[in-house]
Amino acid sequence: MKITSTADQYGLVAVVLHWSIAILIVVALASGFAADTIGRDAHDVLRVHATAGLLTALLTIVRIGWWLVADTRPAADEDRLRRLSAKAVHVLLIIIPLGMAASGIGMMVATGAGELLLAGTPDPLPNFEKVPPRAPHGAGALALLALLVLHVVAALYHQFIMRDGLIGRMWFSNRR
Ligand code: HEM
Numbered sequence: 001m002k003i004t005s006t007a008d009q010y011g012l013v014a015v016v017l018h019w020s021i022a023i024l025i026v027v028a029l030a031s032g033f034a035a036d037t038i039g040r041d042a043h044d045v046l047r048v049h050a051t052a053g054l055l056t057a058l059l060t061i062v063r064i065g066w067w068l069v070a071d072t073r074p075a076a077d078e079d080r081l082r083r084l085s086a087k088a089v090h091v092l093l094i095i096i097p098l099g100m101a102a103s104g105i106g107m108m109v110a111t112g113a114g115e116l117l118l119a120g121t122p123d124p125l126p127n128f129e130k131v132p133p134r135a136p137h138g139a140g141a142l143a144l145l146a147l148l149v150l151h152v153v154a155a156l157y158h159q160f161i162m163r164d165g166l167i168g169r170m171w172f173s174n175r176r
C-alpha cells in the first residue's frame with residue numbers, strides 16, 4: 001500500500017488518519033453525552049472526553065495539512081449531485097470537530113473546570129450551561145452526529161447497493 005493516495009485508493013496516511021479520527025470522534029460523542037447525563041460528578045468521563053476531543057482536533061489539523069501539502073484525493077463519484085453532497089459532508093466533518101474543540105476549551109477556561117480536572121480535586125464540576133460556548137457545543141454535537149449517520153449510510157449505500165467497493169478505497173488494501 002502506498003503512503004500517498006492513487007486515483008482509486010486512499011493512501012496509508014489518509015487511511016490511518018481517517019480511522020483514528022473516526023474512533024476518537026465516536027469516543028468524544030459517547031463520553032460527551034455521558035458526561036452531560038452524569039452531571040457534576042462526571043470527572044473521569046470528562047477527562048476521557050476532553051482528551052479524545054483534543055486529540056481529534058490535533059489529528060484534524062494534521063489531516064488538513066496532509067491534504068494541502070502532500071496528497072491528492074482519489075477520483076470522486078461521477079454523479080454530480082453525489083459528488084457535491086459528499087464534498088459538503090466531508091468538509092463539515094473536518095470543520096465541525098475544530099469548532100467543537102474550540103468551544104470545549106472555551107467552556108473549560110470560562111468555568112475553571114480545566115484546572116479542577118488537571119489538579120484532580122474532587123469538588124463538584126461547575127454548571128457548564130452557564131457559559132456561552134455550551135450552547136454551540138451541544139448544537140455542534142447534534143450536527144456532527146447527524147452528518148456522521150449520513151456519511152455512514154452513504155458509505156453503506158455505495159458498498160451494498162451500488163456495489164462499487166467504496167469502503168475498500170478507505171482501507172488498508174494493496175489495490176493500486
Ligand atoms: C464510522 C464509520 C465511517 C465509515 C464507514 C466511513 C467511510 C468512509 C469512506 C468509505 C470514505 C471514502 C469516500 C470516497 O471514496 O470518496 C470516507 C471518507 C471520509 N470520511 Fe469517513 N467513514 C466513517 C467515519 C468518519 C468520521 C467519524 C469522520 C469524521 C471526521 C469521517 C470523515 C471523512 C472524511 C473527511 C472523508 C474524506 C477523505 C478524507 O479527508 O480523509 N468519516 N469515509
Ligand code: HEM
Pocket residue numbers: 025028029030031032033035036037039042049050052053054056057097098100101102103104105107108128129137138139141144
Ligand atoms: C470532536 C470533539 C468533541 C466532540 C464530538 C464533543 C462532543 C460533546 C457532546 C456530545 C457533549 C454533550 C452535549 C449535550 O448533551 O448537549 C459534550 C459536552 C461537553 N464537552 Fe465536548 N466534544 C468535543 C470536544 C471537547 C473538548 C476538546 C472539550 C474540553 C477541552 C470538551 C468539553 C465538554 C464539556 C465541558 C461538556 C459539557 C458537559 C456537561 O454538560 O456536563 N468537549 N461534548
